[in-house]
Every structure is written in C-alpha cells, then in structure tokens.
Amino acid sequence: MSDTRDRTALVTGVAGQDGIYLAHHLTTLGYRVVGTVLPGSTTPALMAAYVADVAVIELDVRDRRGFGEALEAFRPDEVYNLAALTSVGASWRDAELVAETNAMSVLRMLEELVAYRDRHRDAPRFYQPSSSEMFGISDQQPQTETTPHYPRSPYAAAKSFAHHLTVNYRDSYGLFTCNGTLYNHESPLRGQQFVTRKITRAAAEIALGRREKVTLGNLDVRRDWGPAADYVRSMHLMLQQDAPTDLIIATGQSRPLSELLRVAFEAAGLGDPAAYVEQDPDLMRPADVMDLQGDPTKARELLGWQPTQGFTDIIGHMVRVDMQRIESGVEESQEYLYA
Numbered sequence: 356m357s358d359t360r361d362r363t364a365l366v367t368g369v370a371g372q373d374g375i376y377l378a379h380h381l382t383t384l385g386y387r388v389v390g391t392v393l394p395g396s397t398t399p400a401l402m403a404a405y406v407a408d409v410a411v412i413e414l415d416v417r418d419r420r421g422f423g424e425a426l427e428a429f430r431p432d433e434v435y436n437l438a439a440l441t442s443v444g445a446s447w448r449d450a451e452l453v454a455e456t457n458a459m460s461v462l463r464m465l466e467e468l469v470a471y472r473d474r475h476r477d478a479p480r481f482y483q484p485s486s487s488e489m490f491g492i493s494d495q496q497p498q499t500e501t502t503p504h505y506p507r508s509p510y511a512a513a514k515s516f517a518h519h520l521t522v523n524y525r526d527s528y529g530l531f532t533c534n535g536t537l538y539n540h541e542s543p544l545r546g547q548q549f550v551t552r553k554i555t556r557a558a559a560e561i562a563l564g565r566r567e568k569v570t571l572g573n574l575d576v577r578r579d580w581g582p583a584a585d586y587v588r589s590m591h592l593m594l595q596q597d598a599p600t601d602l603i604i605a606t607g608q609s610r611p612l613s614e615l616l617r618v619a620f621e622a623a624g625l626g627d628p629a630a631y632v633e634q635d636p637d638l639m640r641p642a643d644v645m646d647l648q649g650d651p652t653k654a655r656e657l658l659g660w661q662p663t664q665g666f667t668d669i670i671g672h673m674v675r676v677d678m679q680r681i682e683s684g685v686e687e688s689q690e691y692l693y694a
Contacts, residue, residue, distance in 0.1 A: 363387045365431035365479070367416050368438030369409060370398035370434060372544040373484070377407045377435060377587040379692060384591070388683075389429045391416070391438060404687035405544075417455055419463035426471050426479070433594050435482045436464060442548055443488055446510035457513035458520075465524040465532070478530055480594045481521070482581035485536040487579065487605070487647045489513050489515040497579075497648040500536070500603055507644050525599055533593045535586075538605035538649045543676035550612065551580070552677075555670065559677035561631055562623035570633045574613040577646040581606045582664040584587045584693060592658040605649025606662055612657050618667055622674040 364381050368374045369390025378388045388406075391414040392398045402411055410429075414421050416438040426434075439457045446453040461483060472478035478587065490498045491505035506512040518534050525532040545552040550571065557569035581604075589604045616619075620628035654660045672694040680686050 360638050361385070361387070362432045362433070363389065363429055364435060365391070365425060365433045366391050366428060366435045366437060367391045368436075369411065370396070370401050371437060371441070372542055372546070373587055373590075374437045375402070375405045375544055376410050376542065376584050376692070377590060378402075379439065380587055380591060382406060389425070389431065391425070401687055405562070405689050405692060409617075411679070416460040416464070422464055423467040423470065425602075426467060431479045433482070434464070434468075434479045435459065435590055437484060439484070440510070443508050443510045445548070446508050446513075450509035454513050454516075455511045457510065458516040461517035462520055465520060465530070468530055468532075469524070472528070472530070475620055480531040480535070480558050480599070482590050482594055483517055483521040483532065484512040485518040485521075485601075486511065487536060487538040488644065489518060489536070489647060490647060491644050495648075496609075496646065497605070497607060497650040498502055498603065499650045500653060511644075522601065529587045531594070531599045533599045534601040535590055535593055536601065536603050536649070537586055538579040538581060538603075538647065540581045540583040540586040540604075541673060543673050544583070545673070551615060551670075552673065554585060554616055555673040556677045557626075557631075558619040558623040558625060558674050559681055561620075562625055563678060563681055565681065568631055568633055570635050571612075571616070572635060573643060574616065574632075574634070575611055575645070576643060577609040577611050577648070579605045579607070579609045579648045580615065580666055580669065581589055581662050582669045585647070585660075585662045585664065589654060589658060589660045592660055596657070600657070602654040602657065603649045603651055604654055604660075605651045606666070607649065607651055609646055609648035610666065615666075615670060618670045619674050622667075622671040623678065664694065 389410045394413040416625045468478045487513035489504045491507040495502045504515045521532045676691045
C-alpha cells in the first residue's frame with residue numbers, strides 16, 4: 356500500500372491532539388480524511404483553525420450502528436480510532452464511562468469491521484492506539500512488545516482490554532488490525548488538564564506576569580516523552596506494511612517530571628522553578644505508576660521510524676506557543692502545529 360492518492364481515512368476523535376496532527380499529515384499525503392466528533396460538539400470550528408479540508412461528522416464511538424453506517428457511507432481504506440477519554444487521573448472519577456468509551460467501543464468497531472468484510476469481501480485496515488500505562492508496575496525497563504500488562508488505573512485497564520481485542524480479531528478473523536503502544540507524546544495542542552501543558556502554560560503566564568505560582572503533585576514520576584507530530588507518522592506507517600503487527604512507539608528515554616518542569620521554566624526565561632512551585636498531595640493518583648520507558652527498536656527496524664524532535668525542543672516549543680497565545684489572544688492557529 357504505497358500510493359496514498361485517492362485513499363480515504365476515517366479518523367475518530369479527529370479534533371483531539373493526535374487527530375489534528377494525523378489529519379494534517381494524511382491530507383498532505385493526498386488522503387481524503389473523514390473525521391468524527393461527539394454529537395453537539397463545537398470542535399468543527401477548532402478543526403478549521405488547523406486542518407480546513409477534513410469532512411467532519413458527528414458520531415459517538417459507543418454507537419455501533421452509527422460506526423457501521425459511517426463505514427458504508429465513506430468506504431474508508433483505513434480507520435484510525437483516536438477517540439478516547441485520555442486522562443489517567445480523571446479515569447478514577449468515571450471508570451464506567453472510560454470502560455465504555457475506551458474498551459467496549461473498540462469491541463463494537465471490530466465487530467462492525469467483520470460484518471463489513473462479510474458484505475464486501477474486504478475491510479479497512481484498523482489502527483488502535485494503545486498506551487504505555489498498560490504496563491503499569493512492570494519490573495521490565497524498558498518495556499517491549501512482549502512485556503506483560505499490569506494496568507494501575509481504569510484508563511490503563513480499558514486500554515489493555517482494547518489492545519488484546521485488536522490482537523484477537525486479527526488472529527481470529529484475519530483483519531488487518533494494529534496496536535501502536537504510544538508513550539507520552541506532547542505538543543502545543545495538548546489539553547490544559549494534562550500536567551505537561553499545565554506546566555508550560557504556567558511557565559508562560561508567570562513569565563508574562565499573569566500569575567505567580569503553579570500547584571503540582573508528584574514530581575518524581577518518570578515518563579518517556581516524545582513529539583506528537585512524529586508519533587502520528589508511525590500510525591500511518593503501520594497501516595502501510597505488508598502484514599499487521601503491534602509496535603512500541605517511544606523515544607527510549609524516561610525523565611522525571613521535575614526535569615520537564617525545569618526545561619519549561621528555562622524556556623520561559625525564569626530559571627530555577629523552585630520559587631514558583633507548590634506541591635499538593637491531593638493531586639497524587641490513587642495508584643501512581645512511577646516509571647515508564649519504551650524500547651522503540653522494532654518500530655525503528657520495521658518502519659524506519661524515529662522521532663525528529665528532542666525533549667528540550669518539544670517542551671520549548673510548547674512554552675513559546677503558550678506565550679504567543681497569551682500575548683496575541685489567539686488560542687488556535689495552524690502556525691502552532693510545528694516548531
């Protein structure tokens with residue numbers, strides 16, 4: 356599958372960070388992109404600021420019938436299921452909704468792909484984004500594609516369920532389905548409810564005299580942070596292979612949150628962040644995962660994929676964009692996508 360012209364991709368959750376970057380990438384490759392947003396959502400206006408030529412439809416991914424109708428209406432060559440509830444911490448507050456959205460929805464989609472194949476003798480290739488959080492309290496560092504899952508949150512458990520379903524439907528029905536296990540990946544489009552964007556926004560606001568402090572939880576947790584713009588390229592590459600497989604998508608390095616904090620405050624010209632940070636025990640998760648680090652060797656060897664931006668570049672770009680947002684009053688702009 357090398358020629359991408361006149362191909363159609365269905366991207367669920369197209370208005371999220373990964374959806375926007377993937378839609379932008381696919382349209383530059385010549386794809387027709389159809390993206391889904393929640394019914395009643397105001398996000399089509401958001402999409403227009405970043406990717407103008409995407410057909411946006413309303414679809415709740417829990418709606419199996421609606422997903423099947425979208426398959427019939429648009430006949431996509433590829434499906435990227437990026438619609439999900441993505442906050443690990445928030446998943447404790449609404450575990451049932453997380454299970455429905457992140458796990459059961461995937462089961463329904465896979466069932467519809469089987470039904471579609473039975474009607475048309477073929478089915479779209481399917482990409483499922485798994486999460487490094489599935490590995491939880493793993494004693495293996497770094498994690499590989501064969502590392503067992505020990506999820507430590509409703510979010511991680513739902514992602515693990517969806518991951519194994521994607522494997523099972525590939526093995527049992529011959530579907531072309533892939534899991535990309537994504538480690539933390541960041542950009543200026545990251546929502547402010549995530550600690551990375553909370554930090555970069557706070558650094559920008561403090562530097563511009565808009566606030567004095569930022570309140571954070573555990574600064575010792577370590578994550579493997581990479582660039583969202585590069586990680587979506589891996590999604591597309593995985594669906595272009597001759598055979599489906601599951602891959603770890605990571606940088607291979609983990610860093611403590613305290614280092615991300617330091618880099619962000621340095622990028623804002625503030626120096627040592629200690630004077631600006633207050634820690635709140637209430638921001639600790641019920642069962643935190645202290646360290647996650649992925650081994651991207653297989654993705655590098657099979658896809659020729661590796662990140663093009665370093666950690667300092669990513670965080671610096673996020674801080675600079677947040678400063679530009681504050682100074683200009685323009686929250687969304689295509690100029691913010693790439694450094």
